[in-house]
Amino acid sequence: MPFATRLTRAPLPFEPERAEEARALSGDLAPELRELLAGTAGCSPYLKGLMEKEADWLRPALAGNPEAALAEEFARLGPVALPDLPNELRRAKRRVALLAGLADLGGVWCLEEVTGALTRLADLAVDLALKRLVGEEIRRGKIPGATEEDAETAAGMVALAMGKMGAGELNYSSDIDLICLFDETRYDAIDQMEARAALIRATRKMAGMLNDRTAEGYVFRTDLRLRPDASVTPVCISMGAAELYYESEGRTWERAAYIKARPCAGDIAAGERFLGTLRPFVWRKHLDFAAIQDAHDMRLRIREHKGLHGPIEVPGHNIKLGQGGIREIEFFTQTRQLIAGGRDESLRDRTTVGGMRALAAKGWVPGDVAEELIAHYREHREIEHRIQMVNDAQTQLLPTNEDALARIAAMMGEGNVARWSERLRARLERVEALTNDFFAPDEASERPELSESARQIVEGWSSYPALRSERARTIFKRLEPELLGRMARAANMDEALTQFDGFLKGLPAGVQLFSLFEASPQLIDLIVDICATAPGLASYLSRNAGVLDAVLGGSFFSPWPGRDALTVDLERLLTQAGDYEAALIAARRWAKEWKFRVGVHHLRGLVDASEAAGQYADVAGAVLAALWPAVQEEFARRYGPCPGKGAVVLGMGSLGAERLHARSDLDLIVIYHPAGQDYSEGKKPLATRAYYAKLTQALITALSAQMPEGMLYEVDMRLRPSGRQGPVATALSSFADYQMNEAWTWEHLALTRARPVAGCADLAAEVEAIRLEVLAAKGKAEKVLPDLAEMRARIFAAKPVKGRWEAKIGAGRLQDIELLAQWFALHEGAPARRVEAQLRIGPRAGLVDKPTGEALASAYRFLWRLRAGEKLLSDDALDLEALGEGATAFMLRETGMETLEALSARLEAATAEVAAIVDRILGG
Numbered sequence: 001m002p003f004a005t006r007l008t009r010a011p012l013p014f015e016p017e018r019a020e021e022a023r024a025l026s027g028d029l030a031p032e033l034r035e036l037l038a039g040t041a042g043c044s045p046y047l048k049g050l051m052e053k054e055a056d057w058l059r060p061a062l063a064g065n066p067e068a069a070l071a072e073e074f075a076r077l078g079p080v081a082l083p084d085l086p087n088e089l090r091r092a093k094r095r096v097a098l099l100a101g102l103a104d105l106g107g108v109w110c111l112e113e114v115t116g117a118l119t120r121l122a123d124l125a126v127d128l129a130l131k132r133l134v135g136e137e138i139r140r141g142k143i144p145g146a147t148e149e150d151a152e153t154a155a156g157m158v159a160l161a162m163g164k165m166g167a168g169e170l171n172y173s174s175d176i177d178l179i180c181l182f183d184e185t186r187y188d189a190i191d192q193m194e195a196r197a198a199l200i201r202a203t204r205k206m207a208g209m210l211n212d213r214t215a216e217g218y219v220f221r222t223d224l225r226l227r228p229d230a231s232v233t234p235v236c237i238s239m240g241a242a243e244l245y246y247e248s249e250g251r252t253w254e255r256a257a258y259i260k261a262r263p264c265a266g267d268i269a270a271g272e273r274f275l276g277t278l279r280p281f282v283w284r285k286h287l288d289f290a291a292i293q294d295a296h297d298m299r300l301r302i303r304e305h306k307g308l309h310g311p312i313e314v315p316g317h318n319i320k321l322g323q324g325g326i327r328e329i330e331f332f333t334q335t336r337q338l339i340a341g342g343r344d345e346s347l348r349d350r351t352t353v354g355g356m357r358a359l360a361a362k363g364w365v366p367g368d369v370a371e372e373l374i375a376h377y378r379e380h381r382e383i384e385h386r387i388q389m390v391n392d393a394q395t396q397l398l399p400t401n402e403d404a405l406a407r408i409a410a411m412m413g414e415g416n417v418a419r420w421s422e423r424l425r426a427r428l429e430r431v432e433a434l435t436n437d438f439f440a441p442d443e444a445s446e447r448p449e450l451s452e453s454a455r456q457i458v459e460g461w462s463s464y465p466a467l468r469s470e471r472a473r474t475i476f477k478r479l480e481p482e483l484l485g486r487m488a489r490a491a492n493m494d495e496a497l498t499q500f501d502g503f504l505k506g507l508p509a510g511v512q513l514f515s516l517f518e519a520s521p522q523l524i525d526l527i528v529d530i531c532a533t534a535p536g537l538a539s540y541l542s543r544n545a546g547v548l549d550a551v552l553g554g555s556f557f558s559p560w561p562g563r564d565a566l567t568v569d570l571e572r573l574l575t576q577a578g579d580y581e582a583a584l585i586a587a588r589r590w591a592k593e594w595k596f597r598v599g600v601h602h603l604r605g606l607v608d609a610s611e612a613a614g615q616y617a618d619v620a621g622a623v624l625a626a627l628w629p630a631v632q633e634e635f636a637r638r639y640g641p642c643p644g645k646g647a648v649v650l651g652m653g654s655l656g657a658e659r660l661h662a663r664s665d666l667d668l669i670v671i672y673h674p675a676g677q678d679y680s681e682g683k684k685p686l687a688t689r690a691y692y693a694k695l696t697q698a699l700i701t702a703l704s705a706q707m708p709e710g711m712l713y714e715v716d717m718r719l720r721p722s723g724r725q726g727p728v729a730t731a732l733s734s735f736a737d738y739q740m741n742e743a744w745t746w747e748h749l750a751l752t753r754a755r756p757v758a759g760c761a762d763l764a765a766e767v768e769a770i771r772l773e774v775l776a777a778k779g780k781a782e783k784v785l786p787d788l789a790e791m792r793a794r795i796f797a798a799k800p801v802k803g804r805w806e807a808k809i810g811a812g813r814l815q816d817i818e819l820l821a822q823w824f825a826l827h828e829g830a831p832a833r834r835v836e837a838q839l840r841i842g843p844r845a846g847l848v849d850k851p852t853g854e855a856l857a858s859a860y861r862f863l864w865r866l867r868a869g870e871k872l873l874s875d876d877a878l879d880l881e882a883l884g885e886g887a888t889a890f891m892l893r894e895t896g897m898e899t900l901e902a903l904s905a906r907l908e909a910a911t912a913e914v915a916a917i918v919d920r921i922l923g924g
Contacts, residue, residue, distance in 0.1 A: 003062045004030040008107030011037025013410055031738045033062055036106050037367075041409050046392040050098040051142055058669070061216055066103050070096065074124055082132040086209050089125050090216035096121045101172070101389050104382075105411060111378050112353075114385065118170040123161065125219050126178065127265035129209045130154050133202040141692065142198040143193035154266030156183035157199050157236065158274070160205075162226050167262035167350040171381065173395075175221035177809035179261075183270040184238040195236065203236040226257060239274045242323075246281045256334045258351045258819035259341075265268055283342035313430050314421040315405060319384050320396035320585055324428030324435075326384065329356075332435045336364050352377060369434060376431050383424070386411040392877060400760050428833055449483070453494060457501050466510030475514040479524075483517070486528045496884060498537050499531035506542030530603065533886035536662075536874040537599055541921045544710070549597040555604070558595055560615055566594065566622035573628055580634045596617045599662055609868035610861070618662035621757050623703075623712055624649055624666075629756035631699050639691060640682020644675035645731065646691055648759035648767055649699070652719045656753035657834050659864070662870040665714035666703065669721075669754070670729040671697040673763050692729035700728075732766060739774040745787035748778045750824040753833050768831075776829035788823055789922040792816070804904065805878040807867040814867060814912030816918050817860045823847075835860060852917055859910040865894045866907070 011032065012499045041048035051058060061069035073095055080088045100117045109117070135151030137143050162169050162177040180203045203224070204391075210219040224235045230246035241646065246254065259279060263271025313324050320326045330913065333355045341347040344362060349355040353374050383398055386408050399405045406417040414420035430582045450458060458480075458812060467473050487496045507513065517523050524651040531538045541547070561569075570590055575581035593618065602612040628649055632642060653667035654660050672692040679685045703712045703849035720726050721738040730738070739751065754771055757762035778784075803809035808814045821838035824830070828845050832838050843853035870878035873887050897903040 001064050002064060002105075003106075003108060004645065004816075006106075006108045007036065009105065009413055011035035012105065013415070014042055014044060018745040023134065028061065029062055036102060040105055041100060042816075043411050044101070044389045044391075045388060047098060047101050050094050050101075053479040054094055054098055056097065061099060061520075062102070066108060068100055069099060070120075073862050074120065077128060082136060082587045083725050085132055086219075086456055087212070087824060089128070089210070089219045090207075091221045092121060092125075092216065094217065097172070099390075102298075104172075104385060104483070105389075111381055112168075115164070115169045115381075118172070118174070119161075119165055119168045122165055122176050122220055122546035123264045126161075126176070126206065126212055128160050130157065130159060130202065130265045133205050133209075134139065134199065137202055141494030142188065142201075143195050146195075150810065153270070154202075155195070155199065156186040156267050157181070157202070157268055158183075158267045158271035159265040159369070160271055160275075161262045161264035162257055163260055164801075165264070166354065169351060169381075170386060172385040175223050175394060176318075177223045177226050178264075179227045179242075180224065180236040181239045181242055181271070182236060182805075183267065183274075183856060184240055186347050192238070196236070197232075199236045200234045238450045239270070239277075243274070243277055246278055252338070255282050255338060256331075256901075258640075259334050259337055259348070262350060262778040275833060281337075284338075284789065295804040302498060312425055312432070314398055314425050314428075315402075316400040317398045317428065319380055319387065319398060321430070324379065324431035326380045326396075328431055329373050329380070332373065333359065361398055371617050373431065373434060376427050379427065383408065383412065396405040406824075452492065454497050457497055461500070461504060464505050464507070464511070465503055465858045466507035468509075469511060472510040472514060474561065475791050476510065479517055481516055483524055484529070486900070487522050487532075496528055498876055503531060503542045504525070506539065526600065532604055533890050534599075537603065537872060540596075540599075544592050544596070546595045554598075560611075560618075562620040563621045563625075566618055567625045569627040570622050575632050580630065581707075582625075583630050585707055585709050587623060587708060588712055591619055591623055591712055592709070595662065602868070602872055605893065609865040611660045612868060612872075613661065613864070616662070616664065617655060617658040620655055620660060620666060621658075621712065622653070624651070624758040627712075628699065631702050632695065635695050635698050638684065639684055639686050639694070640680040642672075642687045642695070643680045643691060643761050645673035646760040647672035647695065648756050648763045650767065651752055651755045651757040653716075654753075656755040659835060661868045663871045663875075665716055666697075667716045667719050669717070669719060670699070670728055671732055671735050671763070673732045673768055675765070689727070689729075689731070693727055696729040719747070721747075722883055732763070732770070735767070736770045736774075740769065740777065743774075745778075745781075745784050746782075746791050748774065748826055749788070749819065751775065752830075752838065752871045755833050761829060772829065774830060775826055777827050779826040780891075784823065784826065785922055788819060789895050792918070792922065802876045803879065805866065806905070807863045807868065807870065807878075807907075810911070812859075812913065812918070814860070814863045815916055817856055817863070820856065820918055821860075848917070848921070855913055856917065859914045862895060862906065862910055864915070866891070869894045 012035075014189075019549050027366050037051060041051060045067055049357040073092055077085075077092055096117055100109070100114050103115045103117075119574065129156050130254075130436075134157060135148065135156040136836045137153065138148060138151055143150070143155050150156075154237050158181055159183065160179040161178060164174055165178075170176070180199075182196065182199050184192050187514045207222045207224060211222040212218060222733070224230070227233060227235070227237065228242050233241075237315055258275070261275060261277070261284065270291075271761070272917060282326055318325060330352055333352050336359050337347050337349075337355050340359075340362070347355070347358050347362065347364070349358050356365065356370045356374055356377075359365040360367045365373075365796065374564045384400075387395060387398065389411070390404075390407065400409065402417065403423065408569075409415070409420035410418065437717065442796065446662060458844075461476075462473070463465060467476055468857070484497075485499075487493050487500065491772060493741070517527070527541070530541065561673075570587065572584045573590055574583040577586045598607070598612050598619070602608045612700045636642070650656070650671065652669055654664055655666050655668075670692065672688075674688045677688055679687055680691045700715045704715050705711060717728055720728065721730050721735060721743070739747070743751075751774060754767075756767060762766070795809070795815065796811065799809045800812075806813065817839070820842070821835050824841040824845065824847055825838040827847060828841050830838070830841050839853060839857050842848040842856070843850045849854070892900070892903060895903055895906070897906060
């Protein structure tokens with residue numbers, strides 16, 4: 001669409017005497033264009049000069065489509081030879097600046113189109129200059145091994161666009177921030193220094209070509225100082241050296257800078273690979289609330305350096321760095337991106353507007369606040385452009401002279417400078433108000449009154465590792481009164497404080513966690529709740545404080561997603577991990593967060609013990625389903641793919657019954673089908689039996705190896721055929737033969753809970769068919785009940801009851817009920833695996849009467865609540881008297897009892913009733 005028909009803004013005011021001048025510039029163009037040109041010439045000496053220089057180019061550009069004129073100008077530069085490139089780039093800069101200025105003032109282009117046009121020119125200019133200059137070094141034989149074709153990738157050199165250029169947001173008279181790097185792996189070690197010297201020369205010449213002022217002007221002021229340790233490093237350094245610097249010395253402001261980083265010239269693919277290696281530096285794996293303090297300190301340093309304190313006044317105000325200015329909104333956005341972008345890739349948008357909207361979509365910024373800040377940001381940027389259009393000055397200072405200020409107001413479409421100034425001042429104050437609370441930490445309030453014992457505990461905190469650094473102590477000093485105040489509202493403050501003391505003592509570091517608490521006070525309530533109720537969970541937290549990130553992730557209190565969705569989520573993370581070790585670490589972090597979520601939901605009564613048991617089983621099932629293929633893939637790199645039909649992992653015991661608690665280990669069996677294949681086909685072929693034995697060991701290691709994030713699960717393989725003496729992986733035919741001809745009764749009972757949790761679906765179906773066949777064949781054997789009675793007696797002899805509140809081992813307790821439930825399923829050859837479903841078989845089959853079945857089910861539910869609560873509250877045997885009021889209140893709520901005496905009586909009555917039932921059945 002022609003330029004004139006797209007004008008949406010009124011022409012700028014101009015003096016009548018300029019009409020003739022405008023007519024001379026615009027020829028026979030439409031009157032509205034003549035008015036736009038005349039008004040522009042009156043407001044901007046710089047644009048007036050450009051119009052005069054480029055009048056012949058301007059007329060056809062304005063007569064047609066501005067985007068087409070822009071594309072034509074860019075295409076013109078493509079074949080320009082190196083000797084002509086400096087002047088032709090300057091000519092292109094004049095034309096693009098002129099077209100962008102007029103399109104901006106006339107409302108033909110929006111902000112993003114203006115900044116996008118300027119950025120596209122910058123990208124092209126840097127790319128052409130770099131490739132031409134590196135090509136010249138190649139022709140001179142200064143880059144070892146490089147050919148003329150290597151000039152198209154700048155011989156492995158890349159320019160990273162930083163700041164506004166990286167985001168595609170260049171302002172009207174912006175300088176461009178570049179970091180120039182080269183891929184040293186393209187060169188032999190003995191050639192790297194020579195290549196480095198040539199690429200440094202090319203970088204310097206490129207910067208001069210763009211930056212230096214000549215009779216034709218300049219292209220872009222070019223700044224190379226954002227590179228690592230700029231005071232001592234050359235203008236182009238190796239990617240390896242840069243990576244080493246960021247790993248060891250990189251600071252928060254450099255992390256923020258890399259949010260916008262983008263390869264713009266040279267070897268783009270190498271630049272993308274380099275940015276990939278920096279992801280762990282830029283995007284931390286945990287929520288990074290400590291970045292708030294860094295950003296706040298940076299804001300204060302900028303204001304102090306520029307003298308930008310005091311009340312907001314429009315004349316002379318710095319629209320970029322001043323209070324309520326552009327930088328405030330950019331910091332606000334980037335800091336939140338740094339906080340959460342490590343966990344959520346959707347937040348890693350390079351642009352300010354895109355980043356703000358992504359944050360709003362995920363709940364990190366209220367939607368109305370985000371849109372308001374975006375509106376202020378857009379208008380601030382437009383004012384910045386008008387200031388710079390006047391004389392092509394790299395400034396963000398509003399004029400102090402009223403006439404000059406009136407010119408800026410007029411360029412913004414406002415004829416009344418006082419009204420425009422007042423609106424701007426109100427906007428600046430509003431931006432300051434919206435952003436300042438996020439950055440500026442509150443002053444510490446007074447510490448509440450403490451008992452003598454509490455005071456002694458608090459005074460000891462200064463010696464803990466978490467409070468070793470000055471920064472940690474500063475943050476915690478602000479946090480401490482709020483923390484203690486909330487503890488004072490617990491059922492028993494001294495108990496809560498004692499447990500928090502243990503939590504704090506176990507923390508290896510504190511800055512991140514204290515920053516997290518300060519930014520999200522709701523987490524203080526959660527930690528106090530945990531410390532006042534569940535010391536076991538508090539101890540877990542001190543070792544794994546990163547799981548608190550999940551509470552702020554947006555879905556912590558959403559409905560349970562189910563095993564399939566969990567598996568898909570974990571598979572995605574493992575795919576993104578990059579290598580096997582990273583995948584194992586990612587799986588550990590993932591599982592910890594989900595198990596922590598189940599524990600918190602259970603603690604707060606959002607789920608009961610039965611629901612929590614199923615959710616813990618879902619997490620374990622997802623881990624096995626997602627991790628087993630990763631283990632197989634890694635194993636296949638050395639030994640080849642699985643021979644035969646592959647293998648299936650069976651969950652046994654509580655995992656098979658989908659009844660796990662907070663500290664459950666995993667009972668597993670691996671069954672494979674060789675399908676007549678004797679060896680694997682890989683770099684190091686293995687006999688099929690040895691292959692699956694080693695593969696199973698690899699799975700055990702993947703689950704149970706101690707890594708920086710701990711272990712996933714302890715693994716127990718003792719339920720496999722022949723127990724500890726049998727191979728860790730069993731062929732399908734051997735498994736079937738063993739179960740039919742050699743297995744003991746206890747192994748048939750265990751088979752009633754066997755459930756495929758990972759591996760080949762077809763093989764899982766074959767295993768299930770064998771399982772049901774064995775149960776049908778063995779369930780009614782005369783020896784089953786005598787064997788069960790003997791096994792029960794051995795268990796009682798080997799494992800005495802532990803403490804007053806023991807729920808699992810002992811007559812009439814969980815193990816008794818589960819043995820009876822498994823016998824019901826075995827006797828009837830039933831497929832049911834869950835304890836409740838197996839218990840219902842007894843009355844239906846006439847093995848017990850209905851009241852007995854109901855008594856068993858009721859006792860099981862009660863005892864499971866006691867057992868699940870015990871494992872959530874403490875690492876040790878349950879001792880409610882020692883755990884305190886919070887734990888007691890939780891356990892009474894879980895079991896539906898009013899007092900500990902009532903709970904004790906219910907436990908005694910239930911276990912006595914169940915013991916009598918089991919004795920009667922086994923005696924019969």
